[in-house]
Amino acid sequence: MSTPTSSGPVTAPTAPGSLGADVPAGELLAYLDALGTWRDRRRVELDELDEAALRSPERAAVTNDILLSMTLWKAVADRHDLLVAAWDSGRVLAQDRMRLTTLVWGRLDQEAGESSALAVSLPEACRLSDSLAASLRRTLGLDGHMAGMEHRVRELRASVERIRDLVAQIPARRAGSAQEVLVGLDRRLVDVSERLRRGADVGGLVGPLELAVATAERDLIVAASERTRARDRVTGIAATVADLTAKGEAVRALAAKAAATVHPAPVLAVPDVTALGEPPSEPAELDAYAARLDRVGRALEVARSTYAGALERRTDLLEELQRVQVGIGDIPPAHRPDAETLARRAHEISRTPTDVGHLAALVAALTAYLGAAR
Template sequence: MSAGYAQAPAAPGSLGGDVPDTELLAYLDAMLRWKDQRRSELAALDQASLEVAEPAERAALTPDVTLSMTLWQAVADRLALIQATWDSGRVGEQERRRITTLVWGTLEQPGTRGAQSLAVSLPEACRLSDSLASSLRSRLRLDGADPDLTGRLRSLRQQVERIADQVALIPDSRRSSAEVAHGELDQRLSDVTDRAARGADVGGLLAPLESRAATVERDLIVAASARAHAKADHAQATREVAELTARGQAVLSLAHRARATVSPAPRLGVPDVSALGEVPTAPAELTAYRERLGRVERALGVAHSEYAAALDRLEDLTERATTVREALADEPAVLALAEQTDTLLRTRPTDLTRLEALVQAQESFARTMGVTP
């Protein structure tokens, strides 16, 4: 913890790695303290934001307050799972590896959706929470900011380095604006550090710089989350295309069979998934593409049902014709109807309307004879 405010501890190990019990316990204890303190801080920040007189300024604060609370809840939920796995220290290697997977795995599976959708790990969520809290305190001009100038400068330097790491993860084609933002922060921090080393009063420069750094880091983490979702959505869409392509071919075969076998047959079109083109990578285009995939899936479902129902109707009438023929095998009066039915069943496509009329006529005769087909 920094002086006065919660600061998340460094997370031990790596995804699925084995970490000694003592390190896990120390981290869990520190995280539980962080969780309780951050909850109190967020309550104070929320109250302070509600008391801002200017409506536009208050509205500008709301998204970060909401995101901060969402992050806190996600962290709290994950800590509950870690505590359950820890089980008061009754852990072996398997449980320890599960804990580091819970620490370093995403709080939300990419591809899922929510009001604040963030596919980030527990340490990333905590860093983002720390940055947002610092930014909100600065913007709300709350008293009691950390007076340790050296500590604040060190924290800013660490944050700028984290931002550099985030920038490096952005694809080259989209990195330029993030590089500019990082370069600006790096230069401003170097200037403030040099001024402080010369004995200048930099208190008025630190708060805006901290706010800007928090905003940049938040935006980069959110963007990284969006990329994770886009990647997961792209993979999911690619799987859906493969599945719908196979399903479409099957429904098309079913349609050909139905049209060749029965009359009247449905005349529904069978959508061609390939007509949608390649799966796009841009998030907005991908969203629209997946909506079109959904429409294709629904259309395939309707076509499948209609063509299958036509073939099922032929099968049902065939079974009814067989049953009534067996029931009236000794009745010469229905022989002509039975022969017409057999001839019709051998004809392709089979006229379902006429077939049903013949079957119903034989069933009616059976009932008059007191025979239950």
């Protein structure tokens, strides 16, 4: 594919389907082609923005946004390469198409690290890139090519609708401030639209509104990604709780078996993970809860290895007793009664609960006796 020689405003294509959905191959191919075009044009646009930033007195103010834009572009480009590889020239069955939509709607940070900017899906990363690029163009004074005020107001209206959708995803108890921002932006947009309809000059109003809309959309996308990350973490912690609960029950069964089989049996407390209560929803509380889960997991492993070790010790001694007992028939008859007495006593000791210390001494004595008798 040839590299574009010029750039302009470019908007990411609408992603098809949803996470894991089966989307017709034609829609997937159209999206891949459009995403590839967006990727190439955005790269050229970012190079222009970077060059303009180096010459601009606003360089320090836009450096972080330039870096974030580059990071987003790289993550999108890498995911596009994965999608193209998975597309495999169109040789895709239903499960392959579902794998493609999982790649489209899955989080980018799963292969890119833990950057909060990348805890977003591919469509969210593209929208965030669009918003950042538009904001940078305005800040650096590169938006003179835009096609008039009516076009800019239409773009603002589309952005506000996206913000409305993002606000709708926020839990009701936390949506107050975001709802206020949306109402304020909506009110300003209505005012600008009415002024423009009446033929008034709105140039001084559109620029600040574009900046406010871009900032709000960016903040809401990042906040949505953080909520997604928190939900994923809660899901992961819930899975850990279920695993430790099952492991705790197994270790308690192992402890009961050791108490009935071995004497003296180990005495270790087996922690109950359910005593920690339900996982909290606040990130700071989740950290503390996860740390307590880790301690419970380590304590369960210590208990498991201790009780399992006691049972394994008894099993090893019984196997050793069987091996040495076979050799009793090979020793001279004059010495055989002593060996048989040791073996008989060892079998008596092996009855449950088994005194493993005593059994170990008898097995060692019988082994030594057989060695000497031979």
